[in-house]
Amino acid sequence: MLHQYTKEFGYNLRLAAPVMLGMLGHTFVGLVDNIMVGQLGTAELAAVSLGNSFMFIAMSLGIGFSTAITPLVAEADAENSFSRGKSAYKHGLFLCTTLGITLFLLVLAAKPLMYMMKQPIEVVELAMPYLNLVAISLIPLVIFQALKQFSDGLSMTKFPMYATLIANIVNIIINYILIFGKFGFPQMGIIGAAIGTLVSRVVMVLFLWVLLGNKKKSKEYVTNISFFVLESKMLNRILSLGFPSALQMFFEVGIFTSAIWLSGILGKNPQAANQIALNLASMTFMVAMGLSVAAMVRVGNQKGLKKFKDLRRITLSIILLTFLLEVIFALIFVVFNESLPAIYLDEKDMTNLIDNTEVIGIAARLLIIAALFQISDGIQVVVLGALRGLQDVIIPTIITFIAYWIVGFPISYYLSLHTSYKSEGIWIGLLAGLSVSAILLYMRFNYLSKNLIRKEVDF
Template identity: 30%
Template sequence: MKQTHYRELLTLGIPIVIGQIGTIVLGFADTLMIGHHSATELAAASFVNNMINLAIIFSTGFSYGLTPVVGSLFGQGRNQEVGRTLKNSIFANTILAVIVCAAMIALFLNVQHLGQPEELLPYIKPYLAVLIISLPFVLWFNAFKQFTDGITDTKVSMWILLGGNILNILGNYILIYGKLGMPEMGLVGAGISTLVSRILMVVVYLILFFSSSRYTVFRQGFFHGCLNKPDFVLLNRLGWPIAGQMGMETASFSLSAIMVGWLGSTALASYQVMIAVSQVCFMMYYGMGAAVSVRISNFYGQKDIDNVRRTANCGFHIMLVMIVCSAIPIFLLRHHIGGWFTDDKDVGIMVAQLIIPFLLYQFGDGLQINFANALRGIADVKPMLYFAFIAYFIISLPAGYFFAFIAGWGATGIWMAFPLGLTSAGIMYYLRFRHQTKS
């Protein structure tokens, strides 16, 4: 029986992981190209990407509220209701896009007051402006992705993500360095390339959904179903706690980037390199975590609690294997990774130092991702909001400030706080899941 769970999780999860790896490659390519264009632009990208990633992860968390609903309905064969729920999800994500963009515009207008190095501001503001424009397309893409993942059609988002990311990398090369007759735009060119790729990914999803015979029954529900209060309330009841939980997790990294900025451009550039490395592991774990959530929601819709528990346990076993397989090469290459992104030797030395605390939190990261997704699968999301607040705002951020500025450990001290926050979150999610699914 366990072999079946492993096989099904891998069948569902590998396409998601591959799609996430495409996003990782894009992040690597962005950082590599920007870093070799200018170390100053690399530092500016670090600040902007951490702020934008906070908005994106928060928004993605909200869209995850659709997954347990779609998974449960699909598990019961109620496909027209799935289409109607997608319609309401797109509406809810559009409202959220307005809120998120307003918050990011407020950040844009006040970025000069956040204590970042003065020489970075001319690069930060235009790059941030372009990425803000791209945010609504991220939310609309998320709505369609959670729909196709929830009906176990995970290969669709994989191919769209891979295609969009290849286009983005090509656009980066052309616009950052000024190839094929285009002007050399540096960091702003990377932002424009990202904007164009995000628009096109949404367009492709629209074409597929409204023309493919695979989605005929879901289209019927989409067209005939109405925007309605029960669906809207349900999506918000599930989406906001997940958004808050994921937002606080990401905020522990994004707000830490502000503290790193107080240490100077070298520390900030090193932080951007480490974020690019950490996203490799994070995205792979989250791809498998999404498969755990989908499969658990299917079983939960059928009220099969035994298989809900087995799926969560098997998912974590797979996650542990992924942790080991990713940690070993990163450790062995720790003295070389910084040099891939920039020729600045000080950045390379600092990256090698930051690898150690990074490796220490991989177990906690895998634990919290697996059981956070397990809780999403059974639609038990509200308690995660409180657990995340304790883990990231009570434990991680204060610990980072203490280690970095009071203990005097600098950037390494900020990274030493992440194992504490992520592992404590994982333990709380695991205990909650075990309590909710006990016999």
């Protein structure tokens, strides 16, 4: 009985692995920034956290929207329709470029909000110049997402992974040189980290574009494009798929961003601790994201073949695999809850010893809660991918809003600001929101998949 699910594990992991590594690459840029900036002090780490909180919201919209490109390109590729595939790529690239520029301008316009959010003034002053440069990187980041989703649609999933790897190497080198002032360069602190992020994202776009332009399968798609010759039909199709997906990601990223802001109200040390725990949790989340894409692809295939029993079995197999992996991550967080946060800070820095010790202590407690929501978080994102494969986007968007903003955020707000739970209260709210999301999304999938099987039998 169990074998019918476990036999799918190997294929699911092979399908998801390049996506996992690519997503981990994005997160690794933040990990490197946090570790290197953490050596400067807790105020600098909190400033990067505050600046990136604005970026996370903008990125969620850009990344979520770009996912509309993949199924359209994949569908055209399966039908050997080059013209439709190129049209989907071109229109998707146009919309993502436009969205990237718009998000950049919105982040700049939102900067004054930092002074109205009851954040430590020291942290705000450090975050302002950092955000200026990182905001610009939104443009190449969203353009890269368009190229990535197109590449995934052609089943060329390794190339975005290569581009992300190169970008990480560039980011590490520039960070080391500019943050700490090596090889004769000035010591720029967190501004150096911002420059590293910006340059690495530009390199990422150029590298992937060159790769795709030199491969036989993709060359004709990415060259000779009439960029501003557009058709309303394709624009509307991408918008109808991309907008709900962007909202789903926005609602989830939004509650994690609210955790950054709430922790900032508690002080710079709680905010730095929150950033450490959040960064560690996001690394493991990328594994679930890869499995979510595998669920979306495999469910879409089975839906097209009208094999609904296999559709349900394969999805349950991916959910089981996700559960097992997330249990392993949870155990790692529990066992190493004190040693993992210590990676981010210099424990030998006697000047900041009290602050660093407090940050590590708070982060260690947050990782215990993170261990619990690993399972909920992994399951909800995989089921969400399966529902996208079924092209069910409206109800899941409503579910994510209810789970995170009707359930999760009020709990985080009340427990953190009106009880002694403080930082832990924020993460208890996150746990509640993710758990409700996982349960409701699974109920939705369970209903739809059984209904499809029932109709198949009746037919």
